[in-house]
């Protein structure tokens with residue numbers, strides 16, 4: 001069988017497997033990306049979540065010496081809740097970004113790639129195959145761009161004609177030659193909506209992200225969130241969708257045909273106060289199947305505290321006050337101190353004063369002092 005026939009067969013099979021887009025790319029080194037990644041590192045714009053070895057990231061042959069082709073896939077994910085639960089006074093909700101809706105996409109894409117690999121092996125039994133989704137060394141976006149899945153937008157997302165940017169990406173390295181597809185034309189034109197809408201100005205140039213100031217990154221960190229970003233986080237518990245929701249290419253791009261990715265409104269827009277009470281085990285039981293749980297419950301609870309401050313939820317003060325005295329995690333106590341300062345009022349101030357007397361952690365003491373000062377200045 002020649003490469004073109006194989007391409008036809010794989011494309012057909014992909015469709016049967018529920019893969020929304022498939023594209024084929026050469027396995028040549030990604031030289032432009034290499035330069036880009038170096039600049040990102042030098043300017044301090046990397047997130048630290050990506051593979052650090054730039055050579056490995058940009059030379060597919062270092063992952064598979066005989067690699068000839070990279071097969072790229074995209075799976076569309078839902079961008080709209082059919083019946084979203086609403087926040088009400090005293091019962092406020094946070095939000096997980098769309099990339100965390102439904103079953104963890106890593107599993108969903110991995111399964112599709114495994115199914116495609118079984119088929120490829122049935123056609124070419126001795127083919128060498130290596131699949132990856134997100135956590136592999138390669139840049140999934142650079143692969144998808146080269147394979148013609150979509151163009152690389154000014155918000156840095158890969159945007160497809162059919163599904164907008166609401167697609168997950170994955171790829172498969174194979175030691176078989178398959179004729180490559182052509183990249184598609186840039187579709188952003190003069191538009192800059194994502195850049196102006198970004199709450200933190202993290203899109204520093206068209207198509208260049210300072211990950212350190214991107215809310216999607218900040219919500220996943222394990223430490224205190226720098227003061228200047230806290231107000232910008234709003235009620236986001238994990239990730240950020242703003243530069244995609246404003247994108248005109250995503251208008252009316254709502255697809256929920258992937259059963260495994262269908263969201264449960266109560267889970268992706270959970271009530272904030274109950275979230276703070278979860279034990280590790282309960283968190284795992286309730287949220288463990290979502291991609292947004294990969295950093296554990298601490299960052300999500302920290303973000304829930306920021307969200308309660310965002311809503312200035314006075315009904316949360318007793319719970320926050322008791323956690324400020326009892327919670328073993330300084331990061332959580334520090335964040336609560338800030339939140340109480342933001343929510344304000346007599347009760348918040350008294351709980352800060354009380355906690356101040358017993359607190360031993362320097363960072364938390366500083367946060368409490370700042371919060372008290374803020375409340376005094378407000379009087």
Ligand code: B12
Pocket residue numbers: 032033036037040047049050097098099133134135136137138139140141142143145151152153155156157158159165166167168169170206207208209211214216217220238239240241243
């Ligand atoms: C680290 C990482 C992050 C970091 C940094 C993101 C970033 N933009 O770099 C953080 C935590 C912030 C993040 C956030 C998100 N992420 Co993320 N992330 C990754 C990861 C692991 C590596 C990305 C990376 O290497 N970035 C470094 C930059 C420099 O490279 P790149 O974006 O991969 O490649 C592009 C640029 O280099 C550019 N480029 C190269 N040369 C040049 C030259 C010029 C002149 C220009 C203009 C551009 C350019 O073109 C490449 C192709 O687009 C990938 C998975 C993977 N293994 O690739 C997922 C991935 C990029 N993330 C994904 C998603 C869904 C998200 C979020 C939408 C989740 C959310 N809702 O919160 C946000 C989006 C934020 C944003 N604006 O990018 C998807 C993207 C799907 C898509 N349609 O594009 C990926 C591919 C995961 C997956 N397998 O589906 N992510």
Ligand code: SF4
Pocket residue numbers: 155197198199200201202203209213214215216240241242243244
């Ligand atoms: S994900 Fe949010 S913070 Fe990050 S670039 Fe997009 S709009 Fe800005």
Ligand code: SF4
Pocket residue numbers: 153154155156187188189190191192193194195243246247248249
């Ligand atoms: S908002 Fe405009 S500039 Fe940004 S990615 Fe979408 S089309 Fe491109």
